Amino acid sequence: MQRTLDTMASLGELERSVMDLLWxxxxxATANDLRDRLAQNGQEAKDLAVTTVLTVLSRLEKKGLVxxxxxxxxxxxxxxxxxxxxxxxxxxxxxGTAPDRExxxxxxxxxxxxxxxxxxxxxxxxx
Amino acid sequence: MQRTLDTMASLGELERSVMDLLWxxxxxATANDLRDRLAQNGQEAKDLAVTTVLTVLSRLEKKGLVxxxxxxxxxxxxxxxxxxxxxxxxxxxxxGTAPDRExxxxxxxxxxxxxxxxxxxxxxxxx
DNA sequence: TCAGATCTTCTACAGGATGTAGAAGATCCC
DNA sequence: GGGATCTTCTACATCCTGTAGAAGATCTGA
Numbered sequence: 001m002q003r004t005l006d007t008m009a010s011l012g013e014l015e016r017s018v019m020d021l022l023w024x025x026x027x028x029a030t031a032n033d034l035r036d037r038l039a040q041n042g043q044e045a046k047d048l049a050v051t052t053v054l055t056v057l058s059r060l061e062k063k064g065l066v067x068x069x070x071x072x073x074x075x076x077x078x079x080x081x082x083x084x085x086x087x088x089x090x091x092x093x094x095x096g097t098a099p100d101r102e103x104x105x106x107x108x109x110x111x112x113x114x115x116x117x118x119x120x121x122x123x124x125x126x127x
Numbered sequence: 128m129q130r131t132l133d134t135m136a137s138l139g140e141l142e143r144s145v146m147d148l149l150w151x152x153x154x155x156a157t158a159n160d161l162r163d164r165l166a167q168n169g170q171e172a173k174d175l176a177v178t179t180v181l182t183v184l185s186r187l188e189k190k191g192l193v194x195x196x197x198x199x200x201x202x203x204x205x206x207x208x209x210x211x212x213x214x215x216x217x218x219x220x221x222x223g224t225a226p227d228r229e230x231x232x233x234x235x236x237x238x239x240x241x242x243x244x245x246x247x248x249x250x251x252x253x254x
Numbered sequence: 255t256c257a258g259a260t261c262t263t264c265t266a267c268a269g270g271a272t273g274t275a276g277a278a279g280a281t282c283c284c
Numbered sequence: 285g286g287g288a289t290c291t292t293c294t295a296c297a298t299c300c301t302g303t304a305g306a307a308g309a310t311c312t313g314a
Contacts, residue, residue, distance in 0.1 A: 011301095012301045013301085013302085030261095031261085049304050050261085051263090051303080051305075052303050054261090055302080055303075056302080056303095083226075084227060084230040084233075087234075088234035091221045091222060092238050094214055097214060104211045104218070105250065107212050108218050109250045111215060111219050116232060119229045119233075120232055121248075121251050123233055123236045124244055124248050138272095139273070140272085142272075158290085175274075176275050176276080177290085179274050181290090182272095182273080183272085183273080183274095185292090202291080
């Protein structure tokens with residue numbers, strides 16, 4: 001069963017952890033960097049083989065979420081887009097799956113906090 | 128690997144097709160109804176065994192997306208929530224995965240059509 | 255330059271999710 | 285009661301993800 005574009009966006013747990021690390025650090029990281037940081041992640045600390053991290057990075061690369069610099073010797077990896085862009089795109093993809101987008105937006109607005117609503121008003125005002 | 132709540136929301140192709148049928152018809156449907164409708168779906172017409180449809184329905188039930196009326200003899204199935212509610216919830220879940228929700232909303236607004244932006248303004252105005 | 259260290263790629267396997275459906279058990283109607 | 289209809293159980297294939305060893309590639313100090 002082929003995964004369509006949108007379902008591809010759903011990441012596994014480890015894939016997600018790696019993306020979180022790449023997203024929260026500004027610098028491109030090596031597989032070893034990531035391995036070490038994963039080993040020190042408070043609650044869900046994972047002591048993984050570097051090859052495991054490399055495999056995950058390759059898969060993320062194939063999914064288009066990560067890019068690697070092949071020039072440097074320990075390859076360096078970085079997220080292709082910011083977490084915010086990625087998340088916004090996911091939201092947009094979800095929105096796109098429904099025929100009546102306005103109705104979806106109506107429900108969505110209803111489920112948003114007042115603070116978020118205020119943010120939205122502000123963003124939509126100067127637009 | 129346990130699926131978290133949000134990843135559970137990502138459906139397979141057939142599961143998605145069945146949900147689409149349940150969402151677009153007002154009446155609760157039997158497995159046979161659905162089987163027949165799947166067999167007449169223009170492009171991606173699928174000629175499936177009824178048991179296949181039943182299996183999928185059971186799985187959707189387990190995921191909380193579908194409810195079945197056990198009273199009637201051919202059980203009747205219907206979606207638990209509307210497509211719009213479901214989609215809005217997905218969007219909200221996506222939003223929840225990012226620490227900086229406001230930044231996500233900003234990107235999201237940027238990717239929305241003018242018509243949708245207008246809808247949002249209207250919805251947010253009377254709030 | 256060469257050998258040990260470091261790094262990457264290949265290959266592999268396990269477990270869960272999904273598509274698919276037959277066999278067998280349950281229920282209904284004539 | 286018995287054939288027809290319906291549901292549940294069981295099963296298998298494939299894909300995705302987690303996980304990592306083996307083997308190949310590359311680098312670096314002596």
